[in-house]
Amino acid sequence: MDHFLYHNGLLHAEGVAIADIAATVGTPFYCYSAATLTRHYHLFTEALTPMPHLVCFAIKSLSNVAVLKLLGDLGAGMDVVSGGEYRRARAAGVPGERIVFSGVGKTREEMRLALTGGIRQFNVESEPEMRALSEVAVSLGVVAPITIRVNPDVDAKTHEKIATGKSENKFGIPIARASEVYAEAAALPGLRVIGIDVHIGSQLTELEPFEQAYLKVADLTRRLRSEGHSIERLDLGGGLGIPYARSNEAPPLPTDYGALIKRTVGDLGCEIEIEPGRLISGNAGILVSSVIYVKNGEGRDFLIVDAAMNDLVRPSMYGAHHDIVPVVEPAVAQDLQPYDVVGPVCETGDTFAKQRALAPLAEGDLIAFRSAGAYGSVMASEYNTRPLIPEVLVKGDHFAVIRARPTFDEILSRDTIPAWL
Ligand code: LLP
Numbered sequence: 189m190d191h192f193l194y195h196n197g198l199l200h201a202e203g204v205a206i207a208d209i210a211a212t213v214g215t216p217f218y219c220y221s222a223a224t225l226t227r228h229y230h231l232f233t234e235a236l237t238p239m240p241h242l243v244c245f246a247i248k249s250l251s252n253v254a255v256l257k258l259l260g261d262l263g264a265g266m267d268v269v270s271g272g273e274y275r276r277a278r279a280a281g282v283p284g285e286r287i288v289f290s291g292v293g294k295t296r297e298e299m300r301l302a303l304t305g306g307i308r309q310f311n312v313e314s315e316p317e318m319r320a321l322s323e324v325a326v327s328l329g330v331v332a333p334i335t336i337r338v339n340p341d342v343d344a345k346t347h348e349k350i351a352t353g354k355s356e357n358k359f360g361i362p363i364a365r366a367s368e369v370y371a372e373a374a375a376l377p378g379l380r381v382i383g384i385d386v387h388i389g390s391q392l393t394e395l396e397p398f399e400q401a402y403l404k405v406a407d408l409t410r411r412l413r414s415e416g417h418s419i420e421r422l423d424l425g426g427g428l429g430i431p432y433a434r435s436n437e438a439p440p441l442p443t444d445y446g447a448l449i450k451r452t453v454g455d456l457g458c459e460i461e462i463e464p465g466r467l468i469s470g471n472a473g474i475l476v477s478s479v480i481y482v483k484n485g486e487g488r489d490f491l492i493v494d495a496a497m498n499d500l501v502r503p504s505m506y507g508a509h510h511d512i513v514p515v516v517e518p519a520v521a522q523d524l525q526p527y528d529v530v531g532p533v534c535e536t537g538d539t540f541a542k543q544r545a546l547a548p549l550a551e552g553d554l555i556a557f558r559s560a561g562a563y564g565s566v567m568a569s570e571y572n573t574r575p576l577i578p579e580v581l582v583k584g585d586h587f588a589v590i591r592a593r594p595t596f597d598e599i600l601s602r603d604t605i606p607a608w609l
Contacts (some may be wrong), residue, residue: 190221190224191223191224191582192221194473197517198516198517199516199517201219201220201474202222202583202584203582203584204587206554207515209582213589213593214578216495216577217475217577217593218560218565218578218579218580219474219556219580219582219587220252220469220472220561220580221472224471225239225255225258226258226262228467228469231467232446232467234443235447236446236460239459240459241459242286242460243265243464244462245464245465246464248267249466249469249562249563250472250562250565251276252590253280254277255413256277256385258324258545258581259468260280260281264286265282266282266287267465269290269291269340274301274305275367285307287302288309288310288311289302289310289311290311290337290387290463292358295429296323299320299321299332300328301358309334309382309421311336311423311567312385313337313361313391318369318373318376318379321378323378325379326377326378331379332380334379335382335385336360336361336370336381337359337360337371337385338360338361338362338366339360339362340363340400341590342388342397342400343485347391347506348508350391351388352389352390353386360386360465363404366412366559370415370417374416382418382419382421383423384412385422385425386405386424387425387427388401388425390429390465392428392429394439395444398424398448401473402424405452406452406453410456412484421458422453422461423462424453424460424461426464427464428440428442428466428467428584429466429546431517462478465562466563469562470560470561470562473560473562473565474557474560475560475577477494477554477555477557477595478554478555479494479496479549479551479552479553482550489525489527490527491527491528491546491549491555492530493530495557496532497531497535498570498572500564502567503541509541510540510541510558510560511558511559512529512544512556513555514547515553515554523548524528524547525546525547526543526546529544529546530538532572534572541598573599575599592595
């Protein structure tokens with residue numbers, strides 16, 4: 189459930205009419221609902237109670253500092269994958285002890301940043317990384333808490349570009365080699381091994397791959413303990429999918445996921461961490477756009493809108509479906525019409541939907557792409573020198589611009605022409 193509903197025939201975010209935001213901010217823009225973010229975060233904390241746990245929001249899905257502040261103030265931890273994301277979490281007031289650092293390519297500089305600023309743990313992904321972290325920690329005279337990410341070789345049954353738990357993927361160490369790698373970690377100075385990390389992919393719509401992975405982690409916990417390691421914490425990653433189309437089968441709920449965690453690893457006495465991104469932020473955001481032209485093509489009508497692939501890349505990158513709804517509620521009996529919904533970018537791939545049945549639309553009409561909160565604004569670019577679009581946060585009857593649209597002067601001022609040219 190989210191908080192983007194029609195009231196009196198107009199799409200609202202909580203208590204604010206989308207058309208009112210559009211009139212103030214201009215289109216296109218992202219709009220997030222604080223109530224939805226809050227509700228989704230609580231679904232996870234409730235699902236994991238009474239196990240000791242920390243829900244670490246995967247910042248990569250939506251990284252605006254205002255959103256991080258909202259979640260951080262609720263008690264959320266943060267999963268970061270770069271020095272930039274670490275800085276965002278800290279700028280949002282999240283203490284280091286609630287920040288976990290994931291990612292296959294952490295640089296020594298990023299390690300130093302987190303070790304001096306405070307960190308809950310590094311989720312180490314390889315032996316070279318482990319050795320580098322040991323050196324950096326020793327040089328700073330501190331001890332780095334670590335888990336090691338294991339690759340359980342499980343098929344997450346999701347889009348191949350976002351599956352991470354198969355042996356051919358670049359992530360983690362093969363679970364079969366865990367004993368050897370943990371032994372080396374335990375012997376390295378400057379590291380303290382505290383747990384195990386696993387993440388098998390994103391937009392999982394079935395629980396079974398999680399179950400397979402977590403059972404392997406439970407076995408590994410017992411084995412590593414018998415080998416003398418102190419396994420106190422299990423980071424079980426993110427990845428729970430969301431419904432993108434209303435007609436889709438409903439993916440499992442956080443309560444089912446929580447029950448699965450209890451069933452598979454609940455008896456080990458470990459503190460549980462999870463790193464959900466999409467389920468918290470995905471349906472908490474929409475992308476609002478307006479129709480520039482309706483163009484009659486050869487056997488089809490194009491709806492040319494002012495948002496494009498540079499603003500929301502998921503349809504062109506993954507063939508992802510996003511529901512599109514008009515901001516003015518259509519009459520119930522209105523006939524639908526098929527449109528190809530496209531942006532202004534000069535690529536055929538700049539297509540949001542083909543032959544999508546929508547109530548008839550005209551120039552200037554506002555539409556919203558639903559489920560755009562996760563991996564929307566964070567993946568945007570300025571391709572075709574289209575400015576990054578603003579982000580707006582709604583809470584009750586209030587809205588605020590939480591990232592302004594840059595001016596063209598700002599964009600052009602980033603380029604410099606060398607004196608010798
Ligand atoms: N933890 C780790 C280590 C991850 O790599 C990811 C996502 C997450 C947590 C959060 O997963 P989530 O709960 O959001 O599924 N751009 C793609 C998704 C990429 C996901 C990458 N890793 C998309 O638009 O579908």
